[in-house]
Amino acid sequence: MSLTTSPRESFTEEERQAVGAQLDRLLANPFFSHSRRFPSFLRYVVDHTLAGNTDNLKERTLGIEIFGKDADYDTASDPIVRVTAAEIRKRIALYYQGEGHENELRVALPPGSYIPTFRFPPFEPTPPELAEVHAPEMIAPPKPAHSPARARNRRFILTACILMVIMAVGGFFAWRHSRQTALGDFWGPILGSSDPVLFCVADQTQYTAIALRDAQDPSKQVVLKDNLTAVVIDDLSTIIKIAGVVQGAGKHFNIMGEGRTNLSDLRNGPSVIIGAFDNAWTLRLLKPLRYHFANNAEMTAFSILDSNAPAKPLWVVDRTQQIATNNYRDYAIVARFTDSTTGQPTLVAAGIGRGGTIAAGEFLTSPDLLQIVRTRKPPNLSNVEVVLSTQIIDGEPGTPRIEAVYFW
Numbered sequence: 001m002s003l004t005t006s007p008r009e010s011f012t013e014e015e016r017q018a019v020g021a022q023l024d025r026l027l028a029n030p031f032f033s034h035s036r037r038f039p040s041f042l043r044y045v046v047d048h049t050l051a052g053n054t055d056n057l058k059e060r061t062l063g064i065e066i067f068g069k070d071a072d073y074d075t076a077s078d079p080i081v082r083v084t085a086a087e088i089r090k091r092i093a094l095y096y097q098g099e100g101h102e103n104e105l106r107v108a109l110p111p112g113s114y115i116p117t118f119r120f121p122p123f124e125p126t127p128p129e130l131a132e133v134h135a136p137e138m139i140a141p142p143k144p145a146h147s148p149a150r151a152r153n154r155r156f157i158l159t160a161c162i163l164m165v166i167m168a169v170g171g172f173f174a175w176r177h178s179r180q181t182a183l184g185d186f187w188g189p190i191l192g193s194s195d196p197v198l199f200c201v202a203d204q205t206q207y208t209a210i211a212l213r214d215a216q217d218p219s220k221q222v223v224l225k226d227n228l229t230a231v232v233i234d235d236l237s238t239i240i241k242i243a244g245v246v247q248g249a250g251k252h253f254n255i256m257g258e259g260r261t262n263l264s265d266l267r268n269g270p271s272v273i274i275g276a277f278d279n280a281w282t283l284r285l286l287k288p289l290r291y292h293f294a295n296n297a298e299m300t301a302f303s304i305l306d307s308n309a310p311a312k313p314l315w316v317v318d319r320t321q322q323i324a325t326n327n328y329r330d331y332a333i334v335a336r337f338t339d340s341t342t343g344q345p346t347l348v349a350a351g352i353g354r355g356g357t358i359a360a361g362e363f364l365t366s367p368d369l370l371q372i373v374r375t376r377k378p379p380n381l382s383n384v385e386v387v388l389s390t391q392i393i394d395g396e397p398g399t400p401r402i403e404a405v406y407f408w
Contacts, residue, residue: 019105189336190246191270196269199254276352286350289385291335291385301319332351356397
């Protein structure tokens, strides 16, 4: 039986070392290593719990100590601690769902609490203070006289237990199959082609200077003028996620910048278009669809429009607020369809801001979110558009939320 430590006054040195080693494994995983906010939060609450300082693990204190908030900041209007904790709970769950992590020490952040708990594997020695509770001396009771009624009851209980185990195992495999099927259904048109997949990514040409290091003395830098073609690093996160799906299916893919991609390239096979207002192909291909991007003449308000109600944009990002606070709600479109111009399966993953594009990439690799879309799919319709939203706090996106789904 595994041991769960609810908040305790103290831990043994062996326990602290075991938890510290597991925390390092967690934070080295891509679910955490690509973020600055999540590792610092989780390490802070774990370290304070191991040190017995759980009284300080309150929302306001965490906001002040981890995120540098003022002592009197309004926790109701600034939910950064709650949002971060919710995202960490999700990422911890995803980590332990991964292959090879089943028997590791489990770190958890219970809902409604900022005090982590730890569950040690079955092979961990039971702490001395709990030995009497978990391993009491067992005294065998006298064997009862044989009774046919009791024998029948035992057979009934045994049969019921076997049936429950069979149902549980069947339910698990059905659940896992539904997750796999959701991924397969959504990605099928892109991965089913024999042609390589073309990634058309937003790029920026920079006429600037570049600092190059001296081969003989790497500490020395020389600044030279150069023309650079750059990819936004937040878009790169989505590119990597999608490329992992494509490569995992054994398919080849090519990556081209938006400025170098032409119509002939898009007609040669399936394409994945990443980026919105910095990718002209996204704007062109989505314009005839129900959900598409729009902006005002001053380029201060960017939105996603519903062609069925164009006068009332529901999903808008105020560029002024975005730049001034870095705290806002971002929106994205994920569309998978056969384009009428190219005749090829096309996938668009594009956010209004950078966080929206990250959310699109997370959606496209989440069996749970794809399963939600799959359950809404009418028969005989294969094209789909999904509008997503995500809360951006200090520039970091939270969990994607499905705002709208449309099939045709």
